[in-house]
Amino acid sequence: MPELPEVETIKSELLPHIIGRRFTGVIVYDAKPVRQPSVEEFRRKLVGQKITSLERRGKYLIFHLSSGDVLVTHLKMSGALLLNPKQTDRHARVIFHLDNGSQLVFTDRRRLGAVWLLENEQAVTGKLGPEPLTPKFTAETLAKRLQSHQAPIKAVLLDQAFLAGIGNMYADETLFAARIHPLRKANSLSPQEIRNLHKAIVDILRSAIDSKGASVDTYKRPDGQLGTAHFNFCVAHRGGKPCPVCGTAIQRLAIRNRGSCFCPNCQNP
DNA sequence: CTTGGGACCTGGCTGC
DNA sequence: TGCAGCCAGGTCCCAA
Structure with missing residues (x-):
């Protein structure tokens, strides 16, 4: 179950492989995790965008895009973000193709995970409490x-x-x-x-x-x-x-x- | 506002 | 061996 340390690990290990990369294609095998907007709009808006930075907030990952939009993910119980897996299992929900030939696979056995494409992340992360690993948390x-x-x-x-x-x-x-x-x-x-x-x-x-x-x-x-x-x-x-x-x-x-x-x-x- | 219970979801496990 | 039913838990939604 990905909690803060797991999501932080995913962030730091993904970071060097995806910063500056551009989405060349998005394949949605399962529409359920795509919360917002529609699957069609999700794909259309994402393709062509460059990932400018990646941040973690609570258990959410926030991909900042060159358009100013953000791609937000939550892995819930069984989600994972795999980079170029040797085999794509039957639980692959969304595959993001990048301009260096890499594939980022959002896989989720229990189908509780979610992805959003938003103008900003506040709608999703706005109500979260403080980050425990920042100096402000005393x-x-x-x-x-x-x-x-x-x-x-x-x-x-x-x-x-x-x-x-x-x-x-x-x-x-x-x-x-x-x-x-x-x-x-x-x-x-x-x-x-x-x-x-x-x-x-x-x-x-x-x-x-x-x-x-x-x-x-x-x-x-x-x-x-x-x-x-x-x-x-x-x-x-x-x-x-x-x-x-x-x-x-x-x-x-x-x-x-x-x-x-x-x-x-x-x-x- | 806080609190607690149910729902969502699937695969591994238990017990008959 | 087969299979129904339980259980895991992050978060949302609702009622008190």
Whole structure:
């Protein structure tokens, strides 16, 4: 599942291969992911445009084009952007042909992913919360934003309008690193716990980026390689297995219909 | 405003 | 071995 570290990895590995390239053709095998505009307009407007820059916002990728328009992608659960894959599988949804002969393949097994071609990205990314890996995201910022939430901290961390880019696995890892129980009410955290949580968010995300993301499910980098961040996971996707710190069995429960793994000993309620 | 539940979607897994 | 049904989770939509 591509979360911030996975999307950041895709961005940085795609970047050198696509900057300055021009779209020469766009083949839509599945219209479902093309959210805006119509498939016909999507193709017509895209062909001929040059990619001038590529940025990540939360879990979105934003391709800036020479026309001023932006191509925005979200990979959701099972999406990937593959560069010149050896074989195009049956899950290829859109193929972008570039002027150097390369193919950029948007593939997505579960068909939840989406692409937009827009005048600007605000309609899609406008409601996102702060970027956790920018200097503006401080423990003080976090503390202030937590005050207005009494939902479980795990649910709040998953809210993209609260903080952009964290998904289920990194929320679990972050709370474990900060020793905070996922059901704690967000506005009940002490100043020290908030400082710990802030540090955990930054550390966990940075280290996952260093490991090129986590390949627990279908996540692949543009060249088809896997990431290794999941080898460092302490609790995420480890329900029933021993806690690496104390050996207690990792517990699993549903919060907001999402599986949450935590150590009942290290993360006290 | 916040909160929580259902829907979307497909393939891997479970259990009969 | 076959197959129905469950489950995974990012985000949108809706109701309270």
